[in-house]
Amino acid sequence: MPKLFRPSVRLTENDVTDEQVYLNRRSLLKSMGFLGASTLLSTPASAAGWFWSDDEEKTPFQAQPLEFTQPPKYQINETRTPENKVTSYNNFYEFGTSKDAPAKNATEFQTNPWTLKVDGLVNKPLTLDYDALTARFPLQERIYRLRCVEAWSMVVPWVGFELASLIKQADPMMSAKYVAFETLYDRDQMPGQRSRFMGGGIDYPYVEGLRLDEAMHPLTLMAVGLYGKTLPPQNGAPIRLVVPWKYGFKSIKSIVRIRLTDKEPPTTWNRLASNEYGFYANVNPSVAHPRWSQASERRITTGGLLARNRIETQMFNGYTEVAPMYEGMNLSRYY
Ligand code: MTE
Numbered sequence: 001m002p003k004l005f006r007p008s009v010r011l012t013e014n015d016v017t018d019e020q021v022y023l024n025r026r027s028l029l030k031s032m033g034f035l036g037a038s039t040l041l042s043t044p045a046s047a048a049g050w051f052w053s054d055d056e057e058k059t060p061f062q063a064q065p066l067e068f069t070q071p072p073k074y075q076i077n078e079t080r081t082p083e084n085k086v087t088s089y090n091n092f093y094e095f096g097t098s099k100d101a102p103a104k105n106a107t108e109f110q111t112n113p114w115t116l117k118v119d120g121l122v123n124k125p126l127t128l129d130y131d132a133l134t135a136r137f138p139l140q141e142r143i144y145r146l147r148c149v150e151a152w153s154m155v156v157p158w159v160g161f162e163l164a165s166l167i168k169q170a171d172p173m174m175s176a177k178y179v180a181f182e183t184l185y186d187r188d189q190m191p192g193q194r195s196r197f198m199g200g201g202i203d204y205p206y207v208e209g210l211r212l213d214e215a216m217h218p219l220t221l222m223a224v225g226l227y228g229k230t231l232p233p234q235n236g237a238p239i240r241l242v243v244p245w246k247y248g249f250k251s252i253k254s255i256v257r258i259r260l261t262d263k264e265p266p267t268t269w270n271r272l273a274s275n276e277y278g279f280y281a282n283v284n285p286s287v288a289h290p291r292w293s294q295a296s297e298r299r300i301t302t303g304g305l306l307a308r309n310r311i312e313t314q315m316f317n318g319y320t321e322v323a324p325m326y327e328g329m330n331l332s333r334y335y
Helices: 013-031 044-051 099-106 129-134 163-170 268-274 320-326
Strands: 114-121 126-129 140-147 152-162 178-183 205-209 221-226 240-241 255-261 296-299 311-312
Touching: 114 163, 126 129, 126 163, 129 221, 140 240, 152 163, 163 221, 163 255
Parallel strands: 114 255, 152 296
Antiparallel strands: 114 126, 140 152, 152 221, 178 205, 178 255, 221 240, 296 311
């Protein structure tokens, strides 16, 4: 997402002080052997953890193979973006705003144990632990186009399950109209959440939302993997949303909470710049971003970043089966 030069995102003296105090406190605690203790306190067997250093308790990410089916409908005939590009050119502002920052800064992001809660206007609130994320629902591989609002795109073989199957298990109440999503808030692990400068001026946690019918659409995926293996941290481990007909910022990463509600929920980029990023954010080549055209996109494939691979952007990113959900809506107003 292009940096916004607005007063609210400039680094102020307060931010610097805040970060410095935080870092000092952290190094003091660390030197006293205290850091890391909080996560270990609940397990008596780890009492010795009081004297572990921060580094010893972290295990770098290792992708695990997943079992899944490959429904022919979702095996599209387009060149896939190579895995090394999918996992090294990322937007995950919790780990920094440059494209290479998430892969560098999230290597030790701890995603197991993990808790995903589904609550709000549901009759059966759910809590899924790490193992349930990959075991509770049969997994499918789906090759989707991912179109970022910044006008680049990729073709990614995700592994996941339909969000609809999760929401159905929670048994939504009649009053539920929207679904709100929230990313983990963990300042210890996510440097972008500690510094407004590094985190792009976002008020964390990152939040997103969909209308209930959009959330229940069969294309809407909860992804737990890509290229046949568990998601790397920089792509939103252990579980993220993928809504292929919307700009990429709707596809929120590392989700801890899904809440059904009767009101349109706030969304991170809309809060930051409502004239640039709407709630709907459907890919639409005829509605320009205030600062650039959305008529075409740079497809990231095997060529270098400068390769001639500009293609025309398609309405709904080519997923025209979603059009009936927006019948009668003026899509240049609800952008
Ligand atoms: N989710 C969180 N929590 N934080 C983010 O910064 N960036 C979004 C989206 N989800 C983002 C996020 C944007 S702008 C895009 S384009 C996609 O993630 C990028 O996903 P990828 O890095 O897996 O390609």
